Each structure stands twice: as structure tokens, then as C-alpha cells.
Amino acid sequence: MRATVIHAPGDIRVENRPEPEITAPTDAVIRTVATCVCGSDLWSYRGVMPVDEPQPIGHEYVGVVEEVGSEVSGVEPGQFVIGSFVASDNACPVCRAGYHTSCQHAEWVTGCQAEYVRVPLAEGTLVAVPEQPTEELIPSLLTLSDVMGTGWYAAKAAGVRPGATAVVVGDGAVGLCAVIAAKELGAERVIAMSRHESRQKLAREFGATDIVTERGDEGVARVKELTDGTGADSVLECVGTQQSMQQALRSTRPGGNVGFVGMPHGVRIDGQELFFSHVGLRGGPAPVRACLPDLIHRVLSGRIDPGRVFDLTLPLDEVAEGYKAMDERRAIKTLLRP
Numbered sequence: 252m253r254a255t256v257i258h259a260p261g262d263i264r265v266e267n268r269p270e271p272e273i274t275a276p277t278d279a280v281i282r283t284v285a286t287c288v289c290g291s292d293l294w295s296y297r298g299v300m301p302v303d304e305p306q307p308i309g310h311e312y313v314g315v316v317e318e319v320g321s322e323v324s325g326v327e328p329g330q331f332v333i334g335s336f337v338a339s340d341n342a343c344p345v346c347r348a349g350y351h352t353s354c355q356h357a358e359w360v361t362g363c364q365a366e367y368v369r370v371p372l373a374e375g376t377l378v379a380v381p382e383q384p385t386e387e388l389i390p391s392l393l394t395l396s397d398v399m400g401t402g403w404y405a406a407k408a409a410g411v412r413p414g415a416t417a418v419v420v421g422d423g424a425v426g427l428c429a430v431i432a433a434k435e436l437g438a439e440r441v442i443a444m445s446r447h448e449s450r451q452k453l454a455r456e457f458g459a460t461d462i463v464t465e466r467g468d469e470g471v472a473r474v475k476e477l478t479d480g481t482g483a484d485s486v487l488e489c490v491g492t493q494q495s496m497q498q499a500l501r502s503t504r505p506g507g508n509v510g511f512v513g514m515p516h517g518v519r520i521d522g523q524e525l526f527f528s529h530v531g532l533r534g535g536p537a538p539v540r541a542c543l544p545d546l547i548h549r550v551l552s553g554r555i556d557p558g559r560v561f562d563l564t565l566p567l568d569e570v571a572e573g574y575k576a577m578d579e580r581r582a583i584k585t586l587l588r589p
């Protein structure tokens with residue numbers, strides 16, 4: 252099969268690799284219908300995370316089940332399925348508490364920018380869509396595998412409630428999905444922090460009521476200004492840098508919450524500042540499996556259309572261009588069709 256392999260920073264290739272097989276009785280193999288490039292794939296593409304040897308890459312997928320192991324029930328060949336980037340049993344105490352990405356049997360799913368994917372713990376990981384979706388719905392369903400689920404978790408972790416004022420830090424695909432999530436959870440005001448005109452426009456269409464272009468201390472001052480000097484009830488941090496995290500914490504009112512889903516790189520938090528801020532902080536790799544049934548319903552019923560974050564669609568063979576376009580910020584997110 253054709254599969255994407257990263258050889259070194261900036262070196263992405265499509266190669267012929269053996270098709271994955273069932274290796275444990277709890278596995279499934281799916282034929283990928285659509286996959287995509289994640290902002291977090293760019294960490295290794297840019298050399299921020301080391302690439303020691305060639306490795307298959309990609310962790311977002313929707314597809315049709317080809318084969319299941321002998322212990323898999325509830326998931327059958329022929330079904331159109333979505334799963335998280337972390338496989339989970341959906342049964343252990345941690346999963347039952349809703350934190351599937353920390354499942355006691357968690358396994359990261361990788362190598363998804365390929366024609367076929369092996370999904371461990373298939374019964375707990377995959378959720379079947381009631382019927383074969385139409386072409387138009389595929390991009391939105393694909394976002395549920397990571398970015399939309401991650402935006403949703405950011406909003407939940409930040410405690411967005413009806414009537415709340417929410418700030419979204421970051422205008423990548425996750426940040427834009429976080430705008431959708433804040434609106435769906437009832438935020439009355441959604442302030443999106445973005446400097447890019449096309450992203451600002453999409454944020455507004457997704458439900459942002461205000462746009463803040465300033466960053467750092469100036470960004471904090473602007474949010475304070477928009478909230479009568481108080482700060483926001485909920486801040487959704489979708490970047491993962493020192494500046495974005497500090498900006499998030501300082502934009503939140505005392506007693507408010509920050510939900511952080513941008514993978515932190517070099518972020519340090521001052522304990523005393525956090526202590527005196529009275530701000531609650533929760534984040535981590537989003538347990539997207541927990542919200543999959545709900546989000547599938549919202550997509551199928553037409554309530555949300557997060558697939559609009561894909562502004563570039565390429566055949567899998569052109570995946571290298573997909574990475575390049577995102578690296579150069581020419582594209583928000585690249586969808587790939589094997």
C-alpha cells in the first residue's frame with residue numbers, strides 16, 4: 252500500500268509499505284477514506300521533535316472497516332468508522348471517567364496518512380456512523396478524529412457555560428474548532444485571537460463575536476478592555492507556547508478557567524502567579540473518544556460544519572506539498588484522499 256513516511260525534518264515521502272494486519276484479537280484494519288495533516292505533525296516536520304529514523308506518520312482518519320480480530324464485537328467489516336488518535340478500551344476506570352487518552356491500556360495510533368490503518372482496541376476506539384456518509388460530510392467527520400474533538404475538550408476543560416464569555420487563543424484548525432465548541436456550549440461572547448484575515452473570517456462564521464489581533468500583554472489588555480476590566484470566564488489555549496499560555500492565564504478572570512490543548516513546548520508556569528490568580532487550569536491530549544457520539548450527531552444533523560477548516564485537499568501522493576503549505580501557513584489544514 253502507499254503510506255507517508257517522514258525521513259527527516261522537511262523530508263516527507265509516499266512509499267510502498269506492507270499492508271497492516273491484525274496482530275491482536277482486539278485489532279481492526281480499516282481502509283482509509285480520508286486522512287489529514289495535523290499541526291502537531293509539523294513539530295517533527297520542523298525538527299522541533301527529533302526524527303531518528305524513517306517513520307510512518309499521521310494520526311487522523313475516517314475509513315471503512317476491512318477486517319476485525321476475533322475478540323472485536325460491535326464493529327463490523329463494511330462500517331464507516333471514526334476513531335481517536337489514541338486507542339482506548341472504553342471500559343477501564345479512567346475511560347469511564349471520560350479521560351480515554353489516559354486509558355489504562357492506551358496505545359497511540361500512527362501511520363494514518365496511508366491507504367490502510369491498523370487500529371488497536373477497535374471495539375473501544377472506533378465509533379460507526381449509522382450509514383455511509385455523503386461526500387460533503389466526510390471532511391467534518393474527519394475533524395472529529397482530532398481537531399474538532401480537541402476544540403471541544405478545550406471548551407469543556409475551560410468550563411464554558413451558557414452566557415459565558417470565552418476567549419480562544421490560536422487560530423489554527425484546533426482554535427477555529429474551539430470557537431465552534433464555545434458557541435455550541437452556549438457562550439454568549441466568543442473572542443477569537445487572530446491576525447490572519449481569512450482565519451478571522453472563518454472564526455466569525457463559526458460564531459466568534461469579537462476578534463483581537465494583539466498578542467502578549469497587549470492581547471491581555473485588549474481582552475480586559477472588552478470585559479470591563481474583569482477578564483474572561485473561560486479561555487481556550489490552542490497553541491502551546493510560553494506566550495500563548497501566559498496570555499491565556501492572564502486573560503482569565505479570578506475564578507475562571509483555562510482549558511489548554513496546544514501541546515506545550517517550553518512552557519513554564521509561575522506557581523505564585525497561578526496561586527494568586529484564582530484561575531483553574533486543566534488540559535492535556537483531548538479524550539476525543541468521549542465526545543465522538545455527540546459530535547457525530549451534531550455533524551450529521553447539520554448543526555456544525557467543522558470540515559470547513561480544510562482549505563487544501565490533495566491526493567495522498569502529494570502529501571509533501573500538504574505539509575509544505577501548512578508549514579508556510581498557506582493552508583490552515585490539508586485533507587488527503589488515498
Ligand SMILES: [Zn+2]
Binds near residue numbers: 341342355
Ligand atoms: Zn480505558
